[in-house]
Every structure is written in C-alpha cells, then in structure tokens.
Amino acid sequence: MRRVSSSKLEIRNLAIRFGRGTPVRNAEILIEPGQSLGVVGESGSGKSLTSLAIMGLLPEHAEVTGEILWNGQDLLKVSANVRRELRGREIAMIFQDPMSSLNPSFTVGFQIDEVLKLRLGMREASARRERGLQLLAEVGIPAPHERWSAYPHQLSGGMSQRVSIAMALAGEPELLIADEPTTALDVTVQMQILELLSSLKKSHGMSLMFVTHDLAVASRVCDDIVVFYAGRTVERASASQLLSRPRHPYTKALLRARPQPGDPARTRLNVIEGIVPRASEDIQGCVFASRCESVFDRCRSEIPSRFVTSNAPNQFASCFLIDPTGEKK
Numbered sequence: 001m002r003r004v005s006s007s008k009l010e011i012r013n014l015a016i017r018f019g020r021g022t023p024v025r026n027a028e029i030l031i032e033p034g035q036s037l038g039v040v041g042e043s044g045s046g047k048s049l050t051s052l053a054i055m056g057l058l059p060e061h062a063e064v065t066g067e068i069l070w071n072g073q074d075l076l077k078v079s080a081n082v083r084r085e086l087r088g089r090e091i092a093m094i095f096q097d098p099m100s101s102l103n104p105s106f107t108v109g110f111q112i113d114e115v116l117k118l119r120l121g122m123r124e125a126s127a128r129r130e131r132g133l134q135l136l137a138e139v140g141i142p143a144p145h146e147r148w149s150a151y152p153h154q155l156s157g158g159m160s161q162r163v164s165i166a167m168a169l170a171g172e173p174e175l176l177i178a179d180e181p182t183t184a185l186d187v188t189v190q191m192q193i194l195e196l197l198s199s200l201k202k203s204h205g206m207s208l209m210f211v212t213h214d215l216a217v218a219s220r221v222c223d224d225i226v227v228f229y230a231g232r233t234v235e236r237a238s239a240s241q242l243l244s245r246p247r248h249p250y251t252k253a254l255l256r257a258r259p260q261p262g263d264p265a266r267t268r269l270n271v272i273e274g275i276v277p278r279a280s281e282d283i284q285g286c287v288f289a290s291r292c293e294s295v296f297d298r299c300r301s302e303i304p305s306r307f308v309t310s311n312a313p314n315q316f317a318s319c320f321l322i323d324p325t326g327e328k329k
C-alpha cells in the first residue's frame with residue numbers, strides 16, 4: 001500500500017462568471033488529505049464548473065474569483081505550466097461519459113502508453129506496457145492483455161469507465177475528482193464502479209471528490225458531503241450527520257424527495273415547489289429563499305453566512321434558521 005495523500009484542497013468563496021451569468025456564486029470546499037467529499041446538487045448547480053476550475057480546464061472566457069488552495073498554494077494564481085504539471089500528476093479527473101476521456105481512434109493500450117510516456121516520462125516501452133497492464137488489472141479489467149489492443153467502441157460502458165479510471169490513476173494522483181462517473185451506466189454496473197472507486201481510494205491513499213446529484217450514492221461513498229444550490233454551497237456535514245440531522249431547508253427537501261423503500265413505483269415523489277434561480281439572476285438574499293418553506297423577511301435581503309452547528313463542529317449551513325443570535329421569523 002502506498003502513502004496516504006498529504007495534500008489538502010480548500011476552496012474559498014469561488015465564483016465563476018460568463019458574461020452576465022454567474023453559475024457559481026460562492027462555493028466552499030474542504031478536502032482533508034485522504035478524505036472523500038461528496039458534492040451533491042441538482043442539474044445546473046455548478047458542480048462540474050467547480051470541478052473544472054480545480055483542474056484548470058474552464059473555458060478561457062470564464063471569469064474566476066476566490067481561492068483554490070492546493071496545499072496552501074492558490075491555483076488561480078499559478079502559471080499555466082504549473083497547472084499542467086499538477087494535472088494528472090497530483091489531481092486527476094474522470095467524467096460522466098468515459099468516451100470523453102478516451103480517443104475512439106486509438107487502442108486502449110496506445111492511450112495508456114501515451115499517458116505513461118508523456119505524463120509520467122516513463123522511457124522504456126516494456127516497463128510502460130507492464131505498468132499499463134497492471135493498471136488495467138487493478139481496475140478490474142478481465143484479460144488485460146486482450147483488451148490492450150481493443151478500441152474503445154469494442155468495450156462496454158462500464159469497461160470504458162474502468163479504462164478511464166486506469167488512465168487517471170496512472171499518474172498516482174493525490175486527489176481524484178469523479179464527476180458523475182456512473183450516471184451513464186446501468187444500475188448494476190454503477191454499483192461495481194462505486195465499489196471500485198471506494199477500494200481504490202483506500203488502496204492508493206488518495207483523496208476523492210465525488211460529484212453526484214444523488215445524495216444516497218454520495219453517502220455510501222463519502223466521508224463528508226457538501227450540498228450545492230444555484231452555485232452556492234448551502235450545507236456541509238459528515239455523510240451520516242447530513243442524513244440524520246440536515247439543517248438547511250434545501251437539504252431537508254432533497255432528503256424528502258428521495259424515493260423510499262417500499263414506495264409503490266408510481267407514487268409521485270415529493271417535489272420541491274418552484275424553480276431554481278437562473279445564473280443571470282441577481283439574488284439579494286439567500287439563494288433558496290424563493291422556494292423555501294420557512295422563508296422570512298431577512299432571507300430575501302441578506303445573504304446568510306455559514307453558521308456552524310454547536311453539536312457538530314464539522315457541519316455548517318447557510319441559513320438564518322440556525323443563526324445562533326438572529327431572529328428566526
């Protein structure tokens with residue numbers, strides 16, 4: 001077993017703008033070395049943009065402010081060269097569609113070989129092949145020798161995702177970002193990939209940022225969870241604390257909206273009334289105010305800070321309901 005990651009990621013007050021739209025308004029993320037963080041939120045809440053910002057892969061015209069501290073160094077201030085060095089070596093990412101990391105024109109073996117040669121500087125072809133086959137075996141690809149000369153289209157979705165995980169692992173990253181890595185897969189394959197990621201996280205001692213819209217999946221894989229809503233992190237807690245004692249009304253609504261075991265298949269889910277504010281909307285107060293059951297005047301005019309709950313110091317929620325000093329109505 002290798003060392004446990006010693007790298008820490010801390011994102012403070014991250015905002016991402018495109019022209020008049022601000023799809024990420026204020027994201028806060030903390031991943032301690034070797035920990036796993038689930039990033040949960042509805043479609044459009046800014047999860048992928050935040051992941052791409054960490055990787056330094058946002059489109060050039062994106063305007064990014066705040067801090068992305070990697071071991072204390074602000075990645076928003078370092079040169080493009082330093083960013084490139086970090087990418088794949090210290091921080092790697094896998095995507096929802098494995099085909100986006102695989103090139104359809106080249107064999108699996110060629111692509112892994114390229115990563116080992118170009119990114120890791122391994123000179124000797126036989127050593128690269130040996131390492132490549134070892135990586136494929138590690139991610140659960142049966143008969144790696146045979147798959148080495150296969151093209152991506154000859155693999156199932158689950159197998160392709162395993163190959164893209166192998167490529168991400170090639171650089172022995174300290175942090176792996178997995179952006180909805182199982183959404184495009186069948187349910188049984190999803191479970192296998194989740195188990196694979198959990199076990200690789202342990203055996204490689206790396207940190208994991210796991211992006212999903214599914215709170216149940218996040219709680220199965222992750223130590224901690226942050227909840228995104230309209231580009232803001234509205235709550236953070238340990239996975240068990242978030243499920244048993246959510247504090248933000250949005251998190252509570254998300255939990256209520258989950259299908260329960262034993263529900264007849266056709267029961268209407270508890271939906272959250274109203275719509276998510278658009279990225280171009282100028283919001284004065286709390287981002288969730290327009291849909292919140294417990295809203296009161298202050299929520300519409302003032303942005304709630306991240307209030308820490310007294311019984312769980314690791315938990316915060318951006319909600320005046322838990323402001324220890326404020327009015328609650």
Ligand SMILES: Nc1ncnc2c1ncn2[C@@H]1O[C@H](COP(=O)(O)OP(=O)(O)OP(=O)(O)O)[C@@H](O)[C@H]1O
Pocket residue numbers: 018021023041042043044045046047048049050059213279
């Ligand atoms: N290149 C871009 N230019 C302008 N707006 C963008 C761009 N990329 C994303 N956005 C906006 O940012 C919003 C958030 O995008 P993001 O992809 O981060 O959401 P997400 O939380 O990953 O959603 P999903 O669960 O659907 O993947 C989108 O709704 C879109 O309006």
Ligand SMILES: [Mg+2]
Pocket residue numbers: 047048049179180
């Ligand atoms: Mg996304």
